Every structure is written in structure tokens, then in C-alpha cells.
Amino acid sequence: MIDAWPLLSALALGGAAAEAAIPAPATLAPPLRWLWRTALAVPFALGITSITTFALIWTGAASPLSILAVELALLAATAFALHRRRHPGSEPLPTTTPFSWNWALRIAAALATLLFLFNFQNATAAAPYGEWDASSIWNLRARFLAGGDAWRFAVAPGLNAQLTGASHPGYPLLLSAFIARGWILSSSVSPTLPAATALLTSLATLLFLPAALAWRRAESLGLLALLLLLASEGWLSQTPVQYADVPLALLLLASTALLHTALDSAWSPRLALAAGLLAGFAAWTKNEGLVVLLALLAVTLLRGGSRPFLWTFAGALPGAVATLLLKTFLTQGGASLYPSSTSEALSMLASPARWSEVLRGYLDASLSLGFPLSHPLLLLAILAFVLRPASPERLRSALFASLPALALLAAGFTALLVTTANQQWHVSTAVNRLVIQVWPALLFTALLALRSPEELALTDPKSKSPAPAAPPDPAPPPTRRPRPRPRSG
């Protein structure tokens, strides 16, 4: 219980901020709205409290009292914004008649989530301090950050001790600062806090994925997505390890969902701001998050124009500025894993053996995402075969929404081509992580690109042929409910 209240207070702030930024969609059924709120509270809590805690640590003002005072002030400001908000709901999408077998999918999803919890507990009991990088990078840096004047060791080059690949003093600090915050508040360095954080981020992903798909398309697709994610051994095995990859994957998923909403609607400032905020937090989580942020900004500029771009850019500022300040003023030295000259990079790019090594790494990582017969890519292909692709408009918006995740895969590919570290080692340690980081977001966009079971309802009960492919969103088919009026006041 010692660790519970720092987490709960962070979630209270994260939940209020999430509700102020992106209210739970009015079209979602109440249980899904609850999932949405709970799930989105986590990435907002991680991002906001890690940045404020690190700012207090850097300025030498970190203490339980100062952390709580800052967070209470932010909570009060958020509550004020919520109170003043005149339009609490996003523009709701039309909904179809629910899939009449959703009850069975709900039972399956609940049972699978219970099994996930059992698996998580099992793994954490065997390795309460997480896996290798948890004790040598993320939680170690949290120990320094919570260690008073020793916080600078978290960004000191000496931390590396010339053991390349270990400790990474230049990595962003979202996860470590969030854990340090909990340790400072509870005045104890308990291993249950990092484990609880890992559980929170994993559960948030499992809750957000179905809620977001239910919002954007249909509850049935959301529940199927949850089952496919839990069939992904690659993601499942990463949930208890206490690394930053699962939090990054959650932030990428959430910003992708908001980007997709913006692409399908009128680019509301609120959506653009929130998508930018989450992508900024991604940059504050791992270096890969910077690619996510840049790709999101590029898509926003290309598809939405300058005004949404500016809102997204403004939203990204907290995370981006924190990362920039860390890398500019605090992180000194550190081993570079990349070539120092263009000619060196070009000679690496011209080597077929290096391409082959990276391609093999990506193939192996994709295959190891699941077991052969229940591989999530196989299950996805089966679903694509039976559900069939959605309309070209939907395919296009799903494709654009997937660009940040695809950009991350492409950037990782290029980085591994030109790495100056032992390439085999670098590929073997990095590609699995990249695949885990993008998988929930790609699963989300892949299912967005399909028709939902709801849309395959037989139009005439005596007919065996399903309804034709659904038209684009603005023209609802006859079976759809009338568009609910947005709430006001």
C-alpha cells in the first residue's frame, strides 16, 4: 500500500488532464467510456508527473511536499479548465447496430485479461527487479534521481563505465523520473513501484486499444484487437520486464488514435494539441519517440495544414523541451553508435551484408511476435480475409495514421544499417524492441482498415449475402442510428 498512493495521485492528475484534453467520446457505451478514461489517465500521468518531478529535481527543489504542491496546483488548474469547458464531447461518429455476439467477445476479452494478470504476476514473482535493462538502466537511473544530490549520476557519462550498451546516461527520463517520483513520495526504494508501473502501462494499452477501436469503428474490432495483442508473445513477454518500450508503445498507440480521429474529422485544436502532447511524451520516453513526434508533425502538416500543425507542435512542447534540455545541458559525452562522417555512412549503406543482417533481424523479430499457429499476423490475415478491407477513404486514413509507427520502423532500419557497434549485437538487441513499440499502434490501424463484423450483418434476414461495403464515414448506411446530437453546456 506504501506504493499505491503515489500512483493513485499521479493517476488522478493524469485522468483529469486526459479528460480536459480529450473527453471520453459520447458515443461510447458507459463501460467503454470508463475504459477510455482509465487508460488515457496513464500516459498523461506518466508524462506530466515525470516532467514536473524532473524539473524539481534539476532545480534542487524536489521533496514530497514540493512534488505534491506542484501536482495539486496542476490538478486545480485542470479542474478549473474542466469546469469552464463548454463543449465536453468530441464530435461523435455515427454508430452501427452492435454486433450481437459482442457479449461472447467481452467474456473472452475479460478472461484473456485475467490470464494476462496471472502471467504478469508469475513473471514478476520470478524477477521482481525486472530484466537486464530494468536494473541496469531504467530503475538504476530512478535510484539516482531519487537519491538527492546524486541525481546527476543519472545523466553522468561515468555511469556507462565504458560498458557499451549498458546504462545509457543520454536516454530520456520519463520512466525513470516517474518511478523516482514514487520513491521520493513514499520515502522508500521499493521494487514493487517499478513493477506496478509496468502493470499500469500494460493494462492501459489493453484498455485503450478496444476503447479507441470502439470509438473509431466498432466494439467488436476493439475486442478482437485486445485478443490479438494478448496472443502476441513478443508484446506479452515484454510487459513485466520494466523497460520503457511498453510505455512508448502505449504513447504511440494513443497519439496514433488521436491522429486518426483528427484525420477523419475537422482537425480540432483540442485533438491536435493532445496528439502532440502524447507524441512529445514519447520523445521524453526513448530516443525512438523523437521519430514518432517528427513523423506525427509531418503528417499533421501534410494532411491538416499549418494551423493543426501549430497546435500539435504546441502540444509537443513539454515533452520535446524536456528532452532537448536534458540532451543539451545535462547529458555529457557518451559513446556514439553512429558514423562520424558521411563517407563512412555511405560505405555502410552500400554493403549488401549489412542490409541482409538487418532484414533478417526484422524477419526474425516479426516471426517471434507470436507462436506459429496463433501468430497475431496470421490471425490478422484471417480477419482481413473474412472481414475484407474497408472503403478506400478509410484505408487512406488508416494508412496515414500508421505513418508514425512505420516511420519508427524505417528509422530503426536505417540506424541499424549504419551502426558502428557490432551490427549483429545491435540488431539482436534492438529490433525486437522496435517491433514491440509499434505493434499496438499497427494493430490498431490494421483493424481500422477492415470492415467490422457489424457491417457484415445480413440486410435481409432470409438473405445469405452481407451488406455491401460500408460507404465512407460521412454517409451512414440505412442500418445506422441517426447521428447523436453533440452535448452542449
Added chain:
Amino acid sequence: MPQGAPAPRYPAHLLVVLAAVVLLAFSGLLRSIQTTTQLAATSRDPYGVELALRRFAPARTQLPPGARVAYFTDVPLNSDAGVAAFLATQHALAPCLLLHPDLTAPPEFAIGNFSRPQNYQRPGYDVAADLGNGVILYRRVTTP
């Protein structure tokens, strides 16, 4: 759904395929659980962090918080075992910072992490305490 309207019906092949996908997903999840259970049974504390926390607990109480500490060991730091031992020790002693002895000017304190009994003397340092289990606390020799 409008009141009184019949429940929508779906093609039989759709329901069969969805049921198969759900069952296959469960088979994958159950296989993952089986793998985790097997790993958990055979590999507790895989990187020696719990062990290091126990072994270095006495040293932690004797080191000033946030001290820089040199690291002596008989396990080569260029081996996997040496790196793992170094990082587990670093985790156990944080917020003290462990330093590679060859990389820096000798700090006030040093810690020894030894795999077997031996002569624990190290140049420039006095043995301040033998804390058992191969853990030695050193203090820099003071020049008169």
C-alpha cells in the same frame, strides 16, 4: 437498434472464423503463460540483483549517499559475467556511483566484489572492512 426490430444476423462463415480466431488467440496466450511458468520455475533472479542487494546491504550503510566508489573484482569486466556482476553491484549501491578503477582518479572509497577468497589488498587502498560473501570495503590510503 430500433425497438422491436429483429436482431441482426450474420453470415455463418463469419461467426465460425471469428470463433476460430478467438480460440487461436487463447491458444497463443496459454502457450505464453506456459513459457513464463517454465522460465519462472528455472530462473529466479536471473541477473543476480536480489543477491547483490543482500550481499551489498552492509556496504551501503557504510558508504556516504551519492559517493563515487571504485570497483575491484576478480571477474574480468570484459566478460558477460563481469558486466552482469558490475551492473548488479551498481544497482545495489545506487545512489553511490561505481567507477571503473582504470578510468578515473582514485575516489575515497572502493568496493570489492570477489567470487572466491584471495588476497584482497589493492594498491592505493586499505581494506576498511571485510563484509563477508566476497564483499570488501576499501578506503584510500591517506598520504602523510
